[in-house]
Amino acid sequence: MTVTTTAAGTANVSAATANAAASAAATAEATGPQSLTMAKALNTAMADAMRADSSVLVFGEDVGMLGGVFRITDGLMAEFGEQRCFDTPLAESGIVGMAVGMAINGMRPVIEMQFDAFAYPAFEQIVSHVAKMHNRTKGKLKMPMVIRVPYAGGIGGVEHHCDSSESYYAHTAGLKVYTPATVADGYRMLREAIDSDDPVMFMEPKKLYWSKDQVDLGALRAEHDAGTSTEGRAAVARPGTDATLIAYGPSVPTALAAAAAAAEEGRSLEVIDVRTLVPFDDETVCASVRKTGRAVVIAEAHGFASVSSEIVARVQERAFHYLAAPILRVTGFDVPFPSPKLEHYYLPSVDRILDAVDDLQWED
Amino acid sequence: MTIHADHSAPETAVEDQAADVRTKFGISVEDYMLPARHQIQMVNPDGTLRPHDEQGTEPGHEYPTPSDAELMAAYEQLVVGRRVNDQNSALVRQGRMAVYPSSHGQEACQVAAAMCLSEGDWLFPTYRDAVAVMTRGVDPVEVMTIFRGDWHGGYDPKEHNVGIQCTPLTTQLLHAVGVAHAAKLRGENTVVMAMCGDGATSEGDFHEALNFAAVFHLPVIFFVQNNKYAISVPLSHQSVAPSLAHKAVGYGMAGERVDGNDLVALLAVMDRAVKLAREGSGPLLIEAHTYRMQAHTNADDATRYRPDSEVAEWQAKDPLTRMKSYLADKGLLDDAASNRIAEHAEAVATQLREGLGEEVPVQPLDLFKYVFAKPTPQLKEQSDMLAGELAREESAK
Numbered sequence: 148m149t150v151t152t153t154a155a156g157t158a159n160v161s162a163a164t165a166n167a168a169a170s171a172a173a174t175a176e177a178t179g180p181q182s183l184t185m186a187k188a189l190n191t192a193m194a195d196a197m198r199a200d201s202s203v204l205v206f207g208e209d210v211g212m213l214g215g216v217f218r219i220t221d222g223l224m225a226e227f228g229e230q231r232c233f234d235t236p237l238a239e240s241g242i243v244g245m246a247v248g249m250a251i252n253g254m255r256p257v258i259e260m261q262f263d264a265f266a267y268p269a270f271e272q273i274v275s276h277v278a279k280m281h282n283r284t285k286g287k288l289k290m291p292m293v294i295r296v297p298y299a300g301g302i303g304g305v306e307h308h309c310d311s312s313e314s315y316y317a318h319t320a321g322l323k324v325y326t327p328a329t330v331a332d333g334y335r336m337l338r339e340a341i342d343s344d345d346p347v348m349f350m351e352p353k354k355l356y357w358s359k360d361q362v363d364l365g366a367l368r369a370e371h372d373a374g375t376s377t378e379g380r381a382a383v384a385r386p387g388t389d390a391t392l393i394a395y396g397p398s399v400p401t402a403l404a405a406a407a408a409a410a411e412e413g414r415s416l417e418v419i420d421v422r423t424l425v426p427f428d429d430e431t432v433c434a435s436v437r438k439t440g441r442a443v444v445i446a447e448a449h450g451f452a453s454v455s456s457e458i459v460a461r462v463q464e465r466a467f468h469y470l471a472a473p474i475l476r477v478t479g480f481d482v483p484f485p486s487p488k489l490e491h492y493y494l495p496s497v498d499r500i501l502d503a504v505d506d507l508q509w510e511d
Numbered sequence: 512m513t514i515h516a517d518h519s520a521p522e523t524a525v526e527d528q529a530a531d532v533r534t535k536f537g538i539s540v541e542d543y544m545l546p547a548r549h550q551i552q553m554v555n556p557d558g559t560l561r562p563h564d565e566q567g568t569e570p571g572h573e574y575p576t577p578s579d580a581e582l583m584a585a586y587e588q589l590v591v592g593r594r595v596n597d598q599n600s601a602l603v604r605q606g607r608m609a610v611y612p613s614s615h616g617q618e619a620c621q622v623a624a625a626m627c628l629s630e631g632d633w634l635f636p637t638y639r640d641a642v643a644v645m646t647r648g649v650d651p652v653e654v655m656t657i658f659r660g661d662w663h664g665g666y667d668p669k670e671h672n673v674g675i676q677c678t679p680l681t682t683q684l685l686h687a688v689g690v691a692h693a694a695k696l697r698g699e700n701t702v703v704m705a706m707c708g709d710g711a712t713s714e715g716d717f718h719e720a721l722n723f724a725a726v727f728h729l730p731v732i733f734f735v736q737n738n739k740y741a742i743s744v745p746l747s748h749q750s751v752a753p754s755l756a757h758k759a760v761g762y763g764m765a766g767e768r769v770d771g772n773d774l775v776a777l778l779a780v781m782d783r784a785v786k787l788a789r790e791g792s793g794p795l796l797i798e799a800h801t802y803r804m805q806a807h808t809n810a811d812d813a814t815r816y817r818p819d820s821e822v823a824e825w826q827a828k829d830p831l832t833r834m835k836s837y838l839a840d841k842g843l844l845d846d847a848a849s850n851r852i853a854e855h856a857e858a859v860a861t862q863l864r865e866g867l868g869e870e871v872p873v874q875p876l877d878l879f880k881y882v883f884a885k886p887t888p889q890l891k892e893q894s895d896m897l898a899g900e901l902a903r904e905e906s907a908k
Binding site: 378 | 633662663667668675679685686687689690691692693694696697716718720722723726877880882883884885887888
């Protein structure tokens, strides 16, 4: 495949985005473990995918010159030209609907919804077409597209900027829903989502964008090239023996902090990072609960009719006789996501998780 | 694959277009984008040719008459379309089809929308556009199985470059934009026909699709069949714009109105639109004035919201009888040709009736087979469960 990046295509790219492209190239060349943010890992995943396949396109609101409001697409326009990374008119249904047509016609669009709650205008396109096209056409039309959604709270965001909208998508048959919680998974899972012939709602915990970790990009690339998959594979983020904390996305670090605190009190908690909500890894989650006999599910989203309630239902259906206590949940309250000064009352906290763990009927 | 198309900056695009229009047509860009003062109409309802100066054309809005061969081929499709529409309505009444949104009365639009396209072009139809899909070359039986209730889609969209007949109003216009955009990025010369109705122009996706197509300067023809009703709601409740075609100028594209029951005018306008789009004009909006002669579907009762007199008025403007007498007067259609065309229509109807009459057993496990390209363990479990139920049912027989 040939990609012709014309001079005209890059002519009015700003110095800032050009610098970002240079820095991306530097990241690309680095070998061995390096300190990387999740933002950079996601950015590198897109750049690598665009280098590997000229049908991969990135578009959305402010993703071009600006590099995205969270800078996740920084440098992509400079490196790949305005044909492959571009800004669209401000219209989410238009972005998703156009991506559907592009997917029909041989492209692999990776599109950005600027914030969780701003994706709602695209809901009809997502639910009625993105999710159903493959089934409706008996696989004649595939929908190899990724809809990236920065989601959830913890950043002091104003109204409409902090929704946990994953349950809407997980409830929709035909969508896969990924949500990374670590820097390495940011790279791994986004590459896999872009490779996937199924549409993937890629839920990015925005409070983790600037979290850092030591990762070896060379190793991650080799893993990708070897076809290693994380879809439907939950990770044991911390092994333990007394109870299982089941978390995903933004709640994984909170669960890990709770497990660390519990360890100081002599209680060994296992933390499972679900990673892909659809498909769900019943096996790994249930194996852990069978081992520990106790579980708490943690999620920022409202608990009612949510991914967290689905997890509780699935685990008790499969591991009922192993349970020493009912499975409990620590979730957001069933209220609209609160204003910045109130959000810490709403979000699952270490204390609330530890309280739930204490309530797992240890005395019986 | 080579991606080399360029998104020109919008300001430049507008300036270029203004200059282009001045050079090409000697008029302002606004006069080019606004529809002509009157709808384009070439043949009167009685089949007589209108004098050239009464066809609604103006500088920049001039349309060459289609060739005799094109007119005859289109007329044949018109007759086939009418026969299929009426047979399908009968099949619904007999309970042999679940539902059929008939385009009876709108067949000229259906035929023109498909016939103006070339092989590599794309068509994005609505649920009422089955005749257009057939005219594009899709197997009639494959088109209609959706209405028999077999599956949500019966044909391979890639075989003839025809999107699945779309039910959620107007959403398909954006898919048309995406197909055109992808083709443009690869440097392909693809024109995309995006069909919708008058009610659909109220939807947000109509606005977004027209705007995206204009901003990215894509060769999409938005073809609005204004059949006067969205189920029961008349056009006056959808829009108070001077016409739907006037909406074009707001997006920076050209609009035109055409008599949607005049196949000659339709072909002339659509052929030119395709030519302009292929030459790089960007998108165009065409509004065809037509009428849905029958109810929305068999579940609807049109007598509740429109008078018989109005229906009778439109009956007199029927696209089929008009075209028939025009071609006969022109000496193109004699009895032999008429008979041959009627036989063709009958053959398609028979093929369709027999095809739909065949009992094709449904495959319950298909429910799970196509949800994902890469299946999930959960669907495997559910598929196994249904397979178990089926096996038990079978062994109980």
